[in-house]
Amino acid sequence: EAQVTQNPRYLITVTGKKLTVTCSQNMNHEYMSWYRQDPGLGLRQIYYSMNVEVTDKGDVPEGYKVSRKEKRNFPLILESPSPNQTSLYFCASSLLAVFINEQFFGPGTRLTVL
């Protein structure tokens, strides 16, 4: 089944404890992206990747890191999480550049930072 998977789905952690949220797609998509969703703010793009080893900042990149060493994986790293990073996170992928092609979204990761 073609899909985008994220792990974990739920995570509660404490301030400053490094964490990684994994994202994987099995559709051979070139484009991948991370978003955070907050009530009243909609979705905001954190980072995106046009292809392997090519990443770029979205609108809210502060406090996050990403890497794209393989086409299928695009992990989101929080080196020192803070409470303002409590949010619902979505990974998405698209066959080619986002302005033409549909983005497929993962099920989301709900992160709470205490």
Place this chain on the structure above:
Amino acid sequence: AQSVTQLGSHVSVSEGALVLLRCNYSSSVPPYLFWYVQYPNQGLQLLLKYTSAATLVKGINGFEAEFKKSETSFHLTKPSAHMSDAAEYFCAVSERGGSQGNLIFGKGTKLSVKP
């Protein structure tokens, strides 16, 4: 910078009534436009997209949207609401010729459907 405005964070309609969800964008150059739907506890799913072909775009589940350049609008409509349409809807824009990987979402409109 690109921006998207969705008028009304909550819209409530009766089953069988017209659904109209509003979206306006800011751009001097017509962008690529999308509507996504998010059902409770799920990720987003593409409803339809405008990429400079026909101005009236038909999507899944009976939804359609019309691109109006003069009004910088891309409103989403459905002639007759169904209970299963209750969800949150997001309008999104991607700059034509700009940073091709950057997708800007509106803040969303939550649609409720009353029996």
